[in-house]
Amino acid sequence: MKPLLSSVLIAGALFASLADAGTLRIAHDVGYAGAESLDPISPSRFFDANQLLYSRLVRQGADGAPSAELATAWSASTDAKSWTFELRRGVKFHDGSDLTAADVKYTLERIKDPKIDSPVAAVLGVVDNVDVIDDYNLRINLTAPHADLPLLLMDYRVRIIPQDSGDDIATRGIGSGPFMLDELDPEGTTSLKAFSGYWEGAPAADGVELIGIPDSQARVQALMAGQLDLEQSITSQQARLFVNNPQFQSQSVATGEWRTLVFRTDTAPYNDARVRKALRMVVDRPEMMKLIAGEHGGTVTCDNPVWPGDQYRTQISCDADVEGAKALLAEAGYTDGIDITISSADNEPEFIRMIEVYQQQAAKAGIRVKLNMVPSDGYWSDVWMKDPAVASRWSQRPADQIMNEAFRSTAAWNESFYNNAEFDQLLDQARSELDFDKRKAHYAQLQQTLWQDGGALIPYHLNQTRVLRSAVSGVDPVEQFSIRWNKVAVD
Numbered sequence: 318m319k320p321l322l323s324s325v326l327i328a329g330a331l332f333a334s335l336a337d338a339g340t341l342r343i344a345h346d347v348g349y350a351g352a353e354s355l356d357p358i359s360p361s362r363f364f365d366a367n368q369l370l371y372s373r374l375v376r377q378g379a380d381g382a383p384s385a386e387l388a389t390a391w392s393a394s395t396d397a398k399s400w401t402f403e404l405r406r407g408v409k410f411h412d413g414s415d416l417t418a419a420d421v422k423y424t425l426e427r428i429k430d431p432k433i434d435s436p437v438a439a440v441l442g443v444v445d446n447v448d449v450i451d452d453y454n455l456r457i458n459l460t461a462p463h464a465d466l467p468l469l470l471m472d473y474r475v476r477i478i479p480q481d482s483g484d485d486i487a488t489r490g491i492g493s494g495p496f497m498l499d500e501l502d503p504e505g506t507t508s509l510k511a512f513s514g515y516w517e518g519a520p521a522a523d524g525v526e527l528i529g530i531p532d533s534q535a536r537v538q539a540l541m542a543g544q545l546d547l548e549q550s551i552t553s554q555q556a557r558l559f560v561n562n563p564q565f566q567s568q569s570v571a572t573g574e575w576r577t578l579v580f581r582t583d584t585a586p587y588n589d590a591r592v593r594k595a596l597r598m599v600v601d602r603p604e605m606m607k608l609i610a611g612e613h614g615g616t617v618t619c620d621n622p623v624w625p626g627d628q629y630r631t632q633i634s635c636d637a638d639v640e641g642a643k644a645l646l647a648e649a650g651y652t653d654g655i656d657i658t659i660s661s662a663d664n665e666p667e668f669i670r671m672i673e674v675y676q677q678q679a680a681k682a683g684i685r686v687k688l689n690m691v692p693s694d695g696y697w698s699d700v701w702m703k704d705p706a707v708a709s710r711w712s713q714r715p716a717d718q719i720m721n722e723a724f725r726s727t728a729a730w731n732e733s734f735y736n737n738a739e740f741d742q743l744l745d746q747a748r749s750e751l752d753f754d755k756r757k758a759h760y761a762q763l764q765q766t767l768w769q770d771g772g773a774l775i776p777y778h779l780n781q782t783r784v785l786r787s788a789v790s791g792v793d794p795v796e797q798f799s800i801r802w803n804k805v806a807v808d
Contacts, residue, residue, distance in 0.1 A: 339523035341789070341807050342546045344536045345503075346664040347529040350695030353503035355490035356483070357476035358428055358435040360729065361698065364473060365527050366501075369509055369802050370411075371476030371492030372516075374402065374421065375467050377799045381626055383467035387416065387477055387493070397462040397751055404453040409514045410479050411490075411497040418455040422447035423480040425457065430483075437474050439728035440718050443748070462749045464756065468715040473798040495520040495803035504529050521791055521806035531693035533666040540565075546786045546807060549797050550574075552666040553611035556782050566785050571616070572796040573624030573713030574779040576667045578659060578675060582772040583734040584705045586655065590770055595645040596657070597774045599682045600675065601637040606777040609670050615777040619768050622711065622719045623760070624778045629716035631761035633768050642682040654683025660700050661708035662693040668708040675774075702732050709773075713796050716760050717748050724767060733772030740766055 345365040347353075353363035357371055375391075378384030390403040408416035427433070428441050443463050448456040457466065469475075477493065478486050490498040493516065496509035507527040511520040528545070530536045537555050539545045543564075559565045580587035580596060587593050602617045616625045619635035646655055659675075661668045669688070676686040691700050701707055709732055711723065721744055722728050726736040740763065747759035767773070785792060791804035 339807050340526055341522045341524070341805060342526045342528060342544065344528045344530040344539065344545055344548065346533070346536075346696075347504055347531045347694050348664055348697040349503070350698055351504040351529075352698060354487040355498070355501065356433075356487040357474045357478065358433060358437045359487060360434060360436055362474055363503060363507075366490065366498075366507055366509065367476060367492075368473060368494075368798060369496040369525055370490045370494045370498060371478065372408075372494050373470065373472075373475055374477065375470040377471050379795075383471055387421075388470075391467060393464070393466070397464050397466075397749075398459050400457045400459075400466050401450075402455055402457065404455070405516065406453055408493050408516045410493050411512055411514075412479070413514075414479060416477065416493055417452040417480075418447075418449040419452075420480045421455055421477055422449055423483075424475075424477045427483055428475075434729055435474075436722060436729040437472060439722045439725055439730070440469055440472060441475065443469075461745065462751060464751050464753075465715065465717055465748065469718055472714070472718060473712065496525055499524070502529075515803060517801075517803050520803040525802075531662075531664065533663050537666075540784060540786075543786070546789050547792070548784050550666070550779070550781050551784055552609065552670065553614055553782070555666060556611075556784070559784050564787055566787055566789075568781075568783040568785070568792070568794040570781045570783065570794050570796055571626070572779055572781045573626065574781060574796065575618070575622065575624075575711055575775050575777070576665060576671055576779070577709050577711065578671065578706065578774040579709050579732050580657075580706050580772045580774075581734050582736065586649070586651075586657075587705065587772055589649050591645040591649040592651070592655065593772050594769070595642040595649075595682065596679070596684060597771075598635070598638045598645075599642040599679050599684060600774065600776055601678055602635065602776045605671070605674050605678065608674050609667055610777070610779065613780065614782075615779045617777045618775055620771055620773060620775045621764050621768060622714075622723060622773075622775060623716040623764055624713060627716050629757055629760035631764050633765065635768065637678070639681045642684070646683065651683075654685060656685045656687070657706060658687045658689050659706045659708065660689040660691050660704040662691050662696040662700070664693045664696050665708070665710050668710075671776075672708065702730075707732075712798065717744075720744060720760075720763055720767075721748075723773075724771070735772055737766070737770065 349361040352361050354361050357367050373386050374388040375383045376386040388402045443459050445458045445460045495515045497512045499508040499510045510524040513519045540548045619633040623630045724735045750756040788808040790806050
């Protein structure tokens, strides 16, 4: 209890003065140790701020399908190698300039800049160039046919920035979103103020404060103490703290989010497909979900990154198989079991509990798991994609995007370092196939390949539990990248 109270006191020091009335206060985990960037496509993007500062061409509608945002209409050529988009008129950037097709061209073509090394390049590298037809119409030309381009443009990082703003966008944050930058301080408090010229109308809140609190327990305690207005994701155990408390309201949202234990497939012993399959097949997924998130805390998945609401999701069966795991380990030379170490921090409330449950389940097959606890501050820059086995998290993405971004061999965020030439080739075939049924069959095969051969343990997709103070209104029960932040108010 003493370490928890210490964390709360540290967090409380960030709140020396009360926030102004009408200002929404949200915490973030300082995962890049203060190097958080307002450049939407940066590898160290400050997504908590960026989703408030910028707008996308296309956003996710209530039905999950692409919906108009800065683009009001779009259509594909017969071969799906080019797409024409019409832009919304009258949209202003925070500096007062008008949004035009030239800004969109600059934004999309910049994604492929090798100096930035953006993870989004794995998703939108298919964009060859953009033709400006006039100020409000443009044509996106692709290197290969892609039948689902609008789905990719829903990505939370594909935010439109002003032409030629790349040199200072990381600190200025000039966008066309509902809030504009007042002060950037990722390790302290980043302040945003309402943008009165926002194209959907002036925001309901006066501003937003994004407060750096690395520890997930400290964030919950700060919410309970009235120092925060919203916490996006809490565990089932934490949720009990808010039951029957009229000062708070809770939302449960089915999402495509997942937490994962990642084993680097380029590093021994995980470079042996038999070992990494054994590490995954020993898991009792319904039990793990129940112990971490509650019996109805999500939807079990067989290391499949494609969420149940996706049109390309395929059903795979993966009951726990302890004897099968033992046999695979013995075949790989580990007749007496195997010792592994997983590095993690407390950035996400599920991380440590997932490893604890995994320790218990894996032990049945002689898999001895050690937790390497590391600091939360800087976890994503210093530990993730560096240590041989780590805990990780992913937000909801369409099937094509998540498999290209997290599992293509050349992707910047290929955290398991998965390298399968046949998998890459099938990814290209799937996104180029114009027949829906054939395209769906390709994606199904890709999902089966990851279950058989991949290096990521994905036990379930989350039902996200969000807690808000009762004074907050306008937050729809949707996943966080679909929230309409201009509608959110604080009494």
